[in-house]
Amino acid sequence: MKPVRSLIGTLFAIVLLLPLASHGADFSISPVRISFAAQQKADIIMVKNFKDTPVSLQLSVMAWTQDDDAGDVTVPTEDIIAFPKLLTIKGGEEQMIRIGKRTTAGEVEKTYRIFIEELPGKDVDPAVTGPVIRTLTRVGIPIFVLPLKEQPSMAIDRVQLSGGQLALTVRNDGNTHFVTREVRVTGHDQDGKPIFQHDIAGWYLLSGHEKRYQIEVPRDVCLQLRQLDMEVVTDNSSRSERIDVTPEMCSP
Template sequence: MNPNLRTFSLAAACFALSGTGSAIAGEFSVNPIRIELGASARSGVIAIKNEDKQKLSFQIDGKEWTQDAAGQDQYADTDALIFFPKIMSVEPGATGLIRVGAKAAAVPTEKTYRLFIEEMPGATKKLESSGAQINVLIRFGAPVFIAPLKPQDSLDIESFGLTKGNVTIAAKNTGNRHQVVQGIELKGTDAGGNDVYALTLADRYLLTGSAKTYTTTIPANQCAKITQLSLEFKTDKLSVARKLSVSHVMCP
């Protein structure tokens, strides 16, 4: 990978947790940072504002977005996403528009894509401190969702266990649209019902049909006090809870 290219393709997922607001990526801002299309909205627009003092040029590319068996993001070429332009230049202080649509606007299961907005090489920036020249390019991936005709939200906790202080949680999105994970909350209580352990695990998107395994380790001194471990898996659309009785043999 080019050492002068900073990749911000995952930033969209983080920004999306707060809704469809704008994201500032280096010298330009993107608004909205995700697009949701479907039967009621067959096309959308993404605005790129040049926050720099010089003209910026961008190359735009669309990829199909899936997750593999380990829940890792995968991207593949696709012609199902329609967007224009594919290359654009934006003057300082000006705003450029990218129009986005999909060939299939009515689907039984959500389709997911990312629209990658990549800054193209231009004028070289100067570092004020040293006077050295550097060219830092930014790549931003905006999620594009094609909503299902009949949205269904469902999440299965396939396993929740504790072995030698190691917590393992396996979750699968069994619905037909994505879930934005807002927090995987663990709480341990002692025999008296007092809180003796708390931790929130973070994640991003869990796409439809995808499964992920989350792990963490409870310190031995805290694990020894826990008699019940509670799990609450929160997303932007639902919440699933589980409880686990804990014995000393489950701790280090």
């Protein structure tokens, strides 16, 4: 029988926000977020390998900002250092990654990410002769250099209902990030009865940035609406806005 060469496809899962331990199929990372106080110079990340076989990882450090609609933008930086950059952890063991800060605190929070990427291993089952898909994990750990004085501020802006399309902007006017937990829209008819609800999960919103949300309201429902209530809940505050609805707002 002729040997059959295995085809290994690589799938990357990017994990950027988890409530507790960040983990893939093969390893866990703790903590999932680092915040440097003004005088703090260093911290650590612990990585544990759940497999019986070694796992190899590669680290990269990026400055993190956002574009005009809060999409993440990362570029290499030397403000934050991580050591070691390459590591192999034996099965069932854990290893420390040291994180150092080369920058200083300022008036506005500085934001970074450390990406921990699993590298392809050699533990392919020799009995498998067909194509093999191996899932590799890439985890992004947020790192924040806190400002000298935190001044959080969030606003809801530019609320508009036109042609059955509701648009609103969540704006970060503070000097630190926040996480938008939920954007909830509830519509009421002339009797005050809720007849429309739409929830959107949010994301990190960095200082000085904004995120525009658009929600379609079905025309038959829109014509029955008299009010729309919007609530934005973040990890440190909440805001509400209300608009009156007229039939003209529902027509194309």
